[in-house]
Amino acid sequence: MKIYFAGSIRGGRQDAVLYETIIQYLKTFGEVLTEHVGDPALTSVGDDGPSDQFIHDRDLEWLQTSDVIVAEVTTVSMGVGYEIGRAVEMGKPVLCLFREGAKTNLSAMIAGCEAINLVHYSNFEELKKPVQQFLFSLNVL
Amino acid sequence: MKIYFAGSIRGGRQDAVLYETIIQYLKTFGEVLTEHVGDPALTSVGDDGPSDQFIHDRDLEWLQTSDVIVAEVTTVSMGVGYEIGRAVEMGKPVLCLFREGAKTNLSAMIAGCEAINLVHYSNFEELKKPVQQFLFSLNVL
Numbered sequence: 190m191k192i193y194f195a196g197s198i199r200g201g202r203q204d205a206v207l208y209e210t211i212i213q214y215l216k217t218f219g220e221v222l223t224e225h226v227g228d229p230a231l232t233s234v235g236d237d238g239p240s241d242q243f244i245h246d247r248d249l250e251w252l253q254t255s256d257v258i259v260a261e262v263t264t265v266s267m268g269v270g271y272e273i274g275r276a277v278e279m280g281k282p283v284l285c286l287f288r289e290g291a292k293t294n295l296s297a298m299i300a301g302c303e304a305i306n307l308v309h310y311s312n313f314e315e316l317k318k319p320v321q322q323f324l325f326s327l328n329v330l
Numbered sequence: 331m332k333i334y335f336a337g338s339i340r341g342g343r344q345d346a347v348l349y350e351t352i353i354q355y356l357k358t359f360g361e362v363l364t365e366h367v368g369d370p371a372l373t374s375v376g377d378d379g380p381s382d383q384f385i386h387d388r389d390l391e392w393l394q395t396s397d398v399i400v401a402e403v404t405t406v407s408m409g410v411g412y413e414i415g416r417a418v419e420m421g422k423p424v425l426c427l428f429r430e431g432a433k434t435n436l437s438a439m440i441a442g443c444e445a446i447n448l449v450h451y452s453n454f455e456e457l458k459k460p461v462q463q464f465l466f467s468l469n470v471l
Contacts, residue, residue: 198437198438199434199435199436199437199438233435234435235435235437237438238438240442241441242442242444244438244439244442245438245441245442245444246442248439262408265341265406265408266406266408266437267403267407267408267414267439267440268411268437268438268439268440269408269411270408270410270411270412271411271437271439272439274411274412274413274416274417274418274419275419276415277412277415277416278415278416278419279419293340294374294376295340295408296339296376296407296408296412297339297376297378297379297385297386297409298389298408298409298412298413299409299412300386301381301383301385301386302386302412303383303386
């Protein structure tokens with residue numbers, strides 16, 4: 190299974206360590222195409238490619254070839270929203286993870302979209318079961 | 331011409347007055363479906379509908395019926411990113427407006443997308459000409 194993990198880069202890197210933990214867990218189920226999103230060396234300058242067009246086109250190709258999108262949506266990010274929007278319009282399965290107690294308000298466009306599976310959680314351990322259940326339900330493992 | 335204007339709601343309302351100015355200008359070219367985005371009474375709680383699903387489905391229907399999407403992308407917003415992503419995947423014309431000198435870093439998914447027309451500006455007066463040129467180029471006026 191090819192998994193596209195989406196997390197904030199230029200929107201803020203405060204959750205980078207959490208992204209890395211989630212990515213390592215996702216790797217027990219398949220290939221994570223966007224493993225660099227969890228790299229603590231990647232800052233909010235977002236220089237994970239030689240140009241913005243290179244980054245966009247590479248990430249879009251990964252999105253198109255992926256079987257499922259898993260997005261951590263607590264840190265507000267324009268890019269994560271864009272990736273979710275394109276994935277939903279493509280008809281791909283999308284799982285969004287939102288941390289309770291955060292200071293951000295989850296967008297109604299994410300919370301109110303019937304095509305998106307949304308999990309509220311307070312710590313990583315709580316994520317494991319719903320993530321596993323979602324991935325197993327796709328029948329591509 | 332039906333225009334979908336996208337601006338941050340739950341991502342932060344610091345640019346609400348600017349949104350209202352842009353919306354009033356856009357109304358000289360056609361109908362702005364999302365006029366409430368510029369309402370200064372609308373806060374980042376984002377209660378512009380009875381439920382998140384109502385807000386999502388209403389906004390998505392507007393997005394689908396619109397001829398063009400104009401998005402102010404300076405304030406980071408998950409919902410604006412989502413709307414842009416869905417619109418690009420639908421093949422709709424998208425114009426994004428980013429204010430120079432802001433503290434935010436524009437996402438590579440917006441700045442690097444060839445299907446998106448991006449205008450950098452420093453004040454509203456500078457926006458008028460490129461917005462007019464873009465809308466005239468669509469041949470739906």
